[in-house]
Amino acid sequence: MNASAAVSAPAPWWRAYPEIWRAEIEALTVAGASWGEEPPGAPDGGPTPAVDAPEPLTLRLRWPHPAPQPGDPAALTLLATFAAHHPWFPPRVRLPEPLAGLRRHRNPVDGGLCLLASDDDWRPGTTLAQLLSEQLPRLLAAGRDPGTDAATLALEAGAEAAWTRVRLAWGGLLVDSACAPPAEVPGGWADLVRISGTVAPVSALVTLLDPEHRVLWESRAFGLRQAARVRWARLPGLPPEAADTGELWRRATERLVGLGAEQTRCDEPNAVVVLVPSEGAGRRSCEEWLLLTRGVLRGEGPKAAVAPAEPEDLDGSDQPDGPGQQAPAGEQLALFGDADLPQPPTDTGPADPVADALRVRVRRGYPAGRDDLTARLPGAPGHLAGTTVSVVGVGALGGPLALELARAGVGRLHLVDGDLHDPATGARQLLTIRDAGSPKALALALRILDTNPHVQLTVGLRPLGGDDGTELAGLAASDLVIDGTANQAATRFLAAHLRVSGTPLVIAAATAGGWGGTITTLPSSGGGCWECLQWHRADRTVPWPPARPDGALTPVGCSHPTYVGGWFDLGAIALQATRTALAVLAAGPADTPPAARFGDVQVLTQYRRGRPVHPRWQTRPLAVHPACPLHPPPADRPAAAGHASPGAGADA
Numbered sequence: 001m002n003a004s005a006a007v008s009a010p011a012p013w014w015r016a017y018p019e020i021w022r023a024e025i026e027a028l029t030v031a032g033a034s035w036g037e038e039p040p041g042a043p044d045g046g047p048t049p050a051v052d053a054p055e056p057l058t059l060r061l062r063w064p065h066p067a068p069q070p071g072d073p074a075a076l077t078l079l080a081t082f083a084a085h086h087p088w089f090p091p092r093v094r095l096p097e098p099l100a101g102l103r104r105h106r107n108p109v110d111g112g113l114c115l116l117a118s119d120d121d122w123r124p125g126t127t128l129a130q131l132l133s134e135q136l137p138r139l140l141a142a143g144r145d146p147g148t149d150a151a152t153l154a155l156e157a158g159a160e161a162a163w164t165r166v167r168l169a170w171g172g173l174l175v176d177s178a179c180a181p182p183a184e185v186p187g188g189w190a191d192l193v194r195i196s197g198t199v200a201p202v203s204a205l206v207t208l209l210d211p212e213h214r215v216l217w218e219s220r221a222f223g224l225r226q227a228a229r230v231r232w233a234r235l236p237g238l239p240p241e242a243a244d245t246g247e248l249w250r251r252a253t254e255r256l257v258g259l260g261a262e263q264t265r266c267d268e269p270n271a272v273v274v275l276v277p278s279e280g281a282g283r284r285s286c287e288e289w290l291l292l293t294r295g296v297l298r299g300e301g302p303k304a305a306v307a308p309a310e311p312e313d314l315d316g317s318d319q320p321d322g323p324g325q326q327a328p329a330g331e332q333l334a335l336f337g338d339a340d341l342p343q344p345p346t347d348t349g350p351a352d353p354v355a356d357a358l359r360v361r362v363r364r365g366y367p368a369g370r371d372d373l374t375a376r377l378p379g380a381p382g383h384l385a386g387t388t389v390s391v392v393g394v395g396a397l398g399g400p401l402a403l404e405l406a407r408a409g410v411g412r413l414h415l416v417d418g419d420l421h422d423p424a425t426g427a428r429q430l431l432t433i434r435d436a437g438s439p440k441a442l443a444l445a446l447r448i449l450d451t452n453p454h455v456q457l458t459v460g461l462r463p464l465g466g467d468d469g470t471e472l473a474g475l476a477a478s479d480l481v482i483d484g485t486a487n488q489a490a491t492r493f494l495a496a497h498l499r500v501s502g503t504p505l506v507i508a509a510a511t512a513g514g515w516g517g518t519i520t521t522l523p524s525s526g527g528g529c530w531e532c533l534q535w536h537r538a539d540r541t542v543p544w545p546p547a548r549p550d551g552a553l554t555p556v557g558c559s560h561p562t563y564v565g566g567w568f569d570l571g572a573i574a575l576q577a578t579r580t581a582l583a584v585l586a587a588g589p590a591d592t593p594p595a596a597r598f599g600d601v602q603v604l605t606q607y608r609r610g611r612p613v614h615p616r617w618q619t620r621p622l623a624v625h626p627a628c629p630l631h632p633p634p635a636d637r638p639a640a641a642g643h644a645s646p647g648a649g650a651d652a
Ligand SMILES: [Zn+2]
Pocket: 528, 529, 530, 531, 532, 533, 624, 625, 628, 629, 630, 631
């Protein structure tokens, strides 16, 4: 196989690799299979495929049944699709007709067979016939085995969840795993809120009620959004075969008859949430949420018109008034996507407006509770849910750091920043052109809520020192304060006052050009304070990180110089500061003072002689400096000792 030939040749793979094509055909013949192109092209068993373009090639195979059971056909009809870039990617094999008793390892929607647990198991020298000879008997044995013994489960690549049995539309419904109604409740009402419609409709289930509108479960996330009330139904008897989307809708609405949950009494009659039987890891039985939306015609006005009711509804009291009735909330809530809203038929097309209008789309329910959203963390972050971290200065370092703490499971974040977002800082900030001129702390808070809506967020929109004096009390009461201000006055103020309250403080600072940085954790294990650090630096007993000599930059209209530096350099500091913060939060009584884990002062060097080098961290304990006048600390208020120390450091 020759990679450069594959890149330069526009020919289909069976011409680019004729020896591979010959090997495939010979192996199929030896295995006793017959084949033809799908759709039919060349005569069966013809010398080369009839299609002559580099596109996926599908063969319809008659493959000798390797393990027939009574009633099985002697040969299985398979559709094998070679990738356009065969043999670099494995062929996909489908069994279009269901096989009795085969409940697993065949996707009931498209018939796809799980011949390989992962594409990584594919070896490009393997022929399709080899793949089938080796894997198909194993698949049939495991897929027809109803057992849950260890040997069977060891063959399982994953659970066969209900959403794999449905043709899914883009988008989703966010539901907390904790939203699990008692088994005896057959359905009722659910409040949904819009999360996004940018790429595809995403909504969240925020309240679940029984038919009498008694609240069964309520979310504490996703506040400040207008909710729409829809119906929900439990479908306990859903068969494990492929679920037709229209059939799902019919079963759901049937189930709702007699519950008192008529569609005319809800905000969005063309949406129903269903709870269906599913399977979790280890074949564990569970239930899963799906959102069904019934297609509606695009209306003339801003609101969508509801399609005529289905025939089943005609004799019920719950039918809508027919075409022209206004759906009050569908589009606004993004329960629907553009694909759900077919254009009215044109004069030229044979479109059937009623059939299109009644099309039902299914969106998967994605677990999105507090624990669900931290499921990929290596350890349970439960201890962080009750902690409060304040981040002062949410720019290049503090902004990403705050986001990482939210992702790590910190329960409460307080963001303080008096700046408005300038898109010119886009090379190193999380905020985007959408946030131009918006308060950084507020824009970042919304960005964080998009990642973890369970974080309790508060913001201070005035700079430290420009507030009414109440900010400090909140900071002192935090479990940890992060200083990302790059402002010497603010850092000195925080270090002095949090020393009195005993509040841990992590100071993250970068140097000009992103050439280096310093992370200081207080209280220090060595007993020294922030002023001590300035004395130690003056003595060179704590190293200075390198700084780009011409790295300062004075933005237009701003008297304070900033510095150049991209996120690719500053990120190392933000991420190590995040790890330091998490270590401080995780520290138990045996770890006091918490700075010991990474060292009191961490100094980063990532440029030498003006060239980028591997990041190198050095750590130094922060001892009391004999010249520092602040020891022991005063009991009530900190000394304003700035002019007694050797002065401001050069960290930006
Ligand atoms: Zn000191």
